[in-house]
Amino acid sequence: MKSNKEVTIYDIAAELNISAATVSRGLKDHPSINKKTKKRIRETALEMGYRSNTFASNLRSKRTNTIGVIIPRLNSNFMSAVLSGMEKVANEASYNLIISQSLESAQKEALNVQTMFNNRVDGIMVSLAYDTTDTSHFELLLKKGIPLLFFDRVLELPQCTCVMIDNRKAGYEATKHLLEQGCKNIFHITGQLTRTVYAERLSGYKSALQDFGLEYNEANVLITRLDEKAGTDAAEKIMAMSSRPDGVFASNDTSAVSCMSALKRSGLRIPEDVAFVGFNNDPISRVIEPNLSTINYPGFEMGQIAAQKLINHLNTENHINMTDSIILKAELISRASSRRTL
Amino acid sequence: MKSNKEVTIYDIAAELNISAATVSRGLKDHPSINKKTKKRIRETALEMGYRSNTFASNLRSKRTNTIGVIIPRLNSNFMSAVLSGMEKVANEASYNLIISQSLESAQKEALNVQTMFNNRVDGIMVSLAYDTTDTSHFELLLKKGIPLLFFDRVLELPQCTCVMIDNRKAGYEATKHLLEQGCKNIFHITGQLTRTVYAERLSGYKSALQDFGLEYNEANVLITRLDEKAGTDAAEKIMAMSSRPDGVFASNDTSAVSCMSALKRSGLRIPEDVAFVGFNNDPISRVIEPNLSTINYPGFEMGQIAAQKLINHLNTENHINMTDSIILKAELISRASSRRTL
DNA sequence: AGTATAAATACAATCGGTTGCATTATATAT
DNA sequence: ATATATAATGCAACCGATTGTATTTATACT
CATH class of the missing domain: 3.40.50.2300 (Response regulator)
Incomplete structure (x- = not known):
């Protein structure tokens, strides 16, 4: 009967008579670990029901693999589509999304930024609230080098990418x-x-x-x-x-x-x-x-592109070209409400 | 010029010539810390721009203050309302929400559960996918004692609360x-x-x-x-x-x-x-x-109640009565599509 | 003053990966 | 066989808050 305790890399290390460091590197496919060793590590991890402890990892590596999304309101089909697109891309890149609503209030928006900041999100994507004029609440992000991306309701800040339509x-x-x-x-x-x-x-x-x-x-x-x-x-x-x-x-x-x-x-x-x-x-x-x-x-597309852009940026060392903007196509759909028999 | 480094409780402790343990307890209003000391700690923390490191905290305390929400799709007004309600309550109780969609697929639902499990969410709220019949993917949660709550599309499991309408x-x-x-x-x-x-x-x-x-x-x-x-x-x-x-x-x-x-x-x-x-x-x-x-x-209400129920449960030691269900009112709104002149 | 009791604080281990650097094993060249 | 390069692994400090236990300080009571 196994106890209820979690399996750690130390347990795996003990099992295989190797060091925890090797297990750690083995699990993340580090080049300097022998392929055979990696295989054994992976297999043992699986057998023992190991799951990585995100906190220990985050604590050390100072990354959270979490992206914050702040939207005005979660009530339109468009927003749902955007979020779906973001979620898809984020999931595939094994990022988590923390979504919160500003409810069109600049004040709540600032609060949300603060909360996400405290939660050490790796990056933030924002569609601005209706009445945001003062944008100082974004400054601390930029100061700390946390990438900020705007979509839909954008703000042209020098260091930020915008994803929008024309x-x-x-x-x-x-x-x-x-x-x-x-x-x-x-x-x-x-x-x-x-x-x-x-x-x-x-x-x-x-x-x-x-x-x-x-x-x-x-x-x-x-x-x-x-x-x-x-x-x-x-x-x-x-x-x-x-x-x-x-x-x-x-x-x-x-x-x-x-x-x-x-x-x-x-x-x-x-x-x-x-x-x-x-x-x-x-x-x-x-x-x-x-x-x-x-x-x-194109909401779904916009969400995908925004998330992809941010994640690409997070995954590359050189923090350049986060400044360009992306313009999506948005075409007219002509229906009966505007078609007059001419 | 201050360096870019984060302020820790050790910095505060050094500043005040007290121990980090006292700072830690002081910040969370522990009863055995002198009121004056607490005040000094709080003030210094503020001055120095301290922000708590969630990971260190989570790592030690084994709680994440994060709740997972799995919904079929984020495309209805109803779901938006539910999520708004959840977000409101969660925010107020300083919990974070991680939302993901099953896209009506049992398989993706299971995957989402796994991801959230790995992310050590404190609890999970689920509205089932269209084609979920096998519910074994919830078992590991129950086995690990992670509270599970169903709303709207519920599943009557012995250890779970359901929030629904009649x-x-x-x-x-x-x-x-x-x-x-x-x-x-x-x-x-x-x-x-x-x-x-x-x-x-x-x-x-x-x-x-x-x-x-x-x-x-x-x-x-x-x-x-x-x-x-x-x-x-x-x-x-x-x-x-x-x-x-x-x-x-x-x-x-x-x-x-x-x-x-x-x-x-x-x-x-x-x-x-x-x-x-x-x-x-x-x-x-x-x-x-x-x-x-x-x-x-009543989507908004349902979201609020579900989140409240789960959080109450998480915040109390005695993990009893997570099993009862909550039934909300849902009344008919009579409009022209059904009103016949009799 | 002297002791019992309570209140406040400090110590130190702990949580579980990560990573720079040191060390050992293996391969290649001479 | 020896020197050298390279691959593989290990050591140990570290991230920053938490917490059981020990210690010190303040208060109360004979």
């Missing part, structure tokens, strides 16, 4: 599409412009208007939290406008859908009276009637 | 509601019946039929993966049936919505021709037209 282009394409469908007066529902994702989309929106010879009208842009209420607020505003918009480009599907629903309730026809384009390609966009045109946002 | 009752209520709206022939879209959640709902469905004097008809039950395809498959089947159902009770909103959409495309009217009740109260249920009646599933 938001300006996406905003341009969405708006252009509406214009091509004959819209002359396009409303834009967006988020906090301190988040560059939204600022960029707005910029694309403006460019498209310009290219089609239309004046930019500030009254057509509504800054919101991009939740359901944002959509109904927008609808209310739209209904009250003297020259009513004939198109809406929303910076996420949630607000687009809720706005569409509200307008429908007010008796407007989609897309005849108002055409819609959303953002994210959430499942919801294929449920609403008419189906919502939207920008396909 | 699925039988929910199934009964959903079906009863349809019957009260005049349905005589109710179709049921469900998941793998080895998952008790679905078996229980089916059982409730049967009871309701019986109470209303209707015969149970096996042809009216379709076992699916509860994804979008499940809905369209069900719709196809329904359209092909000789005596067409006039009501559908689906075990999640995703399949309900996709089935509803398909039937609508086939020219059926909801709820006049076919009334619908879903399950989960996903946001999607309030987007589809007509809005989907559904069972409100």
Whole structure:
């Protein structure tokens, strides 16, 4: 009857009449250990039911094989997809993920960074909270040389990689599409412009208007939290406008859908009276009637790429080129909500 | 200029001319340390920028303050809510969460258990994968005395707590509601019946039929993966049936919505021709037209309660009463998809 | 003052891998 | 056979907090 105690490398060493150091090196395939010895070590370890003690290892090697992920909220299909992608890559590289939500609060975001810092994560991936303006809570990471990567809602810091889409282009394409469908007066529902994702989309929106010879009208842009209420607020505003918009480009599907629903309730026809384009390609966009045109946002891919980038960086000695950014494709999906019979 | 090295309790001890043991005890508010000394220790620790080294601590104390969570998929609003609830409670109790997905595969589930086991999590919370039948991968946890808690898709193991809703009752209520709206022939879209959640709902469905004097008809039950395809498959089947159902009770909103959409495309009217009740109260249920009646599933609450239960258990010495189960309320939300003008 | 008792602190072993350096075994060259 | 290079292994310190036990200090009681 074996006792309940854990098997250590010392037990293996004793069993094989070799030193613990050799066992340690053998287990991690160190080049200076004889192949036959390695084999014996591996076999004995297996037999004895050995499992490495992460803490002892971490304590000594000062690495945790853990990556922290801070996201605003775990409530969108997009975020789920991103996390799935990250998890896949991290798992394969035997890294663990610690996920926490900022709940769109800069304060909680700072707290999360602190917690992860204390837990000695090897690196951190962040999508910024809605109201983060002060970014000093990231400084201690950079100071300690803990790699920091931003995705989606990024922050252009000199020492950080960003993984994102070309938001300006996406905003341009969405708006252009509406214009091509004959819209002359396009409303834009967006988020906090301190988040560059939204600022960029707005910029694309403006460019498209310009290219089609239309004046930019500030009254057509509504800054919101991009939740359901944002959509109904927008609808209310739209209904009250003297020259009513004939198109809406929303910076996420949630607000687009809720706005569409509200307008429908007010008796407007989609897309005849108002055409819609959303953002994210959430499942919801294929449920609403008419189906919502939207920008396909490659979440899974983004997660994979972000995690891969960070892990590559962690696994290489030379800590260079962590500074470049990665831009993913994000194309328009045209559905009934924006297609007018021309 | 301070060096980049971390501050340890030895540094604090040296600074204050006391022993490291006293510092260690002082920092965790041990009763046998003088209050004044504690104060000095705390202050010095703060000044010197001390942060505790989790690994050294874990190595010695054999606890990690980490809880593993294994879920089938991170793609539903419900799961997001559960995780949010868990995260909240865990954070407050200064536990970390390691989340991973089984992707509905029993094999990956077993792998995840193994990984978390190796990472020495203090406890594990699991919602079972779709096709898990063999549950031997949980045995090593129980053998090592690592507490295991199931939520939502539970498994009735003698030594485990389960947190769930009364699925039988929910199934009964959903079906009863349809019957009260005049349905005589109710179709049921469900998941793998080895998952008790679905078996229980089916059982409730049967009871309701019986109470209303209707015969149970096996042809009216379709076992699916509860994804979008499940809905369209069900719709196809329904359209092909000789005596067409006039009501559908689906075990999640995703399949309900996709089935509803398909039937609508086939020219059926909801709820006049076919009334619908879903399950989960996903946001999607309030987007589809007509809005989907559904069972409100208190995800956030479930997450909180599950985490609280596990943490309480971890924090108490006497490892008793980890065996009782917790049943949450889940009530029907009646919306247009099932309300017939009577 | 002298002893019993309690409170506060210190000592030192321990947790289990990791790693620089020393040492021994083996292979190759002369 | 001897010298030299190389491969393989061992030694022992180390990472930093924890904790049982011993020791010192403060307090209480005759």
